[in-house]
Amino acid sequence: MRLKGFLVRFFLIMFFMWILFPYLWMLISSFKFQNEIFRMPPTFLPSKPTLQNYGQALDMIEPISGISRGLRNSTIVAIISTTIVLLLSIFAGYGLGRTKFFLRRPLLMSMLFLGTLPAIVLVLPIYLLMQSANFLDKKSSLIIVYTAFNLPFAVWLLSVLFQSVPYEIEEAGTIDGCTKLGLLLRIVLPLSLPAVVIVGVIVFLNCWNEFLFALILGSSPAVKTAPVLLSEMKSIHYTRWSVMTAGAVLQTLPPLIIVLILQKFIVRGLTLGAVRG
């Protein structure tokens, strides 16, 4: 029995290292100078730790080559999209979760289906439509696409979560003279606030990390998001690993912080989206 416990721990620790090592290696490398990154055999800890890479990544040393504009664009796009998604999905989710009408189930199922559409199916038509509407290379086009892509998932998840609010509480509210809107804003929403936060966080991360549409719809520096700028740093001829690792660390900070704070709820949100069918 003790041997078994030991073996289990051993494998789990191996596993943790396997998961953490790539990220740690990138973190360590972001403090190295470029020539040390290329050194063979590799050094584990930086021999001369430097913050220069971060300065470059944030455009504080030489302008334009870093990703500070990308981070700003990502933040703007992700926050606006998340806000719109939350506003719309709270009402739609409440409506679909609470009211009973004949289209309810088909609508919910189609929400689920739309959430699984591969982005590549939609990229071409959206690109051509945006082009004919002169919407290419604008942040607003990204916001529209991200909102539409995350809305089905958010509506579906919120409608499931709103259903778990006991109906009796709402009845009590109605007796006290609350309108439908009042029920939602005063009773259901405060009760399911954690759920709403989780949905918001997942939507935010989806937008923050999205790549395909950001790559195709934005081609000027005023629109490019951080993932696109980072991907451009990798080239066949010369990759600026030092700046790139620093930029990548900066880009991953928001997701990491969110995971650290909300890990329990995120698992629930991700699996709930899947388990209840």
Add this chain to the structure above:
Amino acid sequence: MVAGVLIFPSLFNFNLAIRSWSWFDPPSQRGHFVGLSNFSYLLSNTRFQNSIFVTSAFMTITVSGEFFLGLCLGVLLNEVVVGRRFFRTVSLIPMMIAAIIVGLQWTYLLSSSFGVINHIFSKLLMPTYGWLSEPRLALLSVAAVDIWTYTPFVALIILGGLQTIPQELYEVAQLDGASSFQQFINVTVPFLKPTFILVLLIRIINVFKTFDLIYILTGEGPAGSTEILGLYAYRMAFSQGEFGIAAAVAIITLLMAVAIGIFLLNIIKTEVKVI
């Protein structure tokens, strides 16, 4: 809004798939109706056949690898109580950081000239490889990175399923003299069937969504050895300007994803009443 940005373009895509639409045509000539000739062009095109093959191989390797490893991990995790919170946090990291970043960090680790993996291999007196530059290996390397990313997530879902199994079932099985392997086969597996199908469904759908990771790791090379359908459609449209053909590829991708999805959902309906 959803209708405008998701449903209408899907239909538009069908429309595009039956027309000849190329950047190199003058605008007035774009959009001829050509019926199904885009599809018949694809069926006889070796690059498309290669892409179908790559996608199936990628799907087989990643889904089975993630499922098997995830199951092992889930079962192991179910044994420990201390540190589960920590595990959960760690497990979410690969999935929560952008696929682009995952791709970049692995490009760096797998690099043939200054990568750590090759350094470790040479220290162990094993031959070193160009993990991402040799056509034989590239698909395996890419699949390995995908497995790295999603195994912990699969493990978390399976762990969640394991914890819903009533402990009494195992006690009864023990009274009947079942070994722990028999307990696993006869109690755990049947109970987890819905979870298994769910995991498979999520992962298979995701194969058709995979784009970022391969885009950044290998592009589609070397020699097209990692060109899955998504990348093929992307290259067709944005490198070669053949939007009509790319739309046909997208339609085929969609149909494959939907077919597999419906197939698995039907299994859920007939096999399990829980969901």
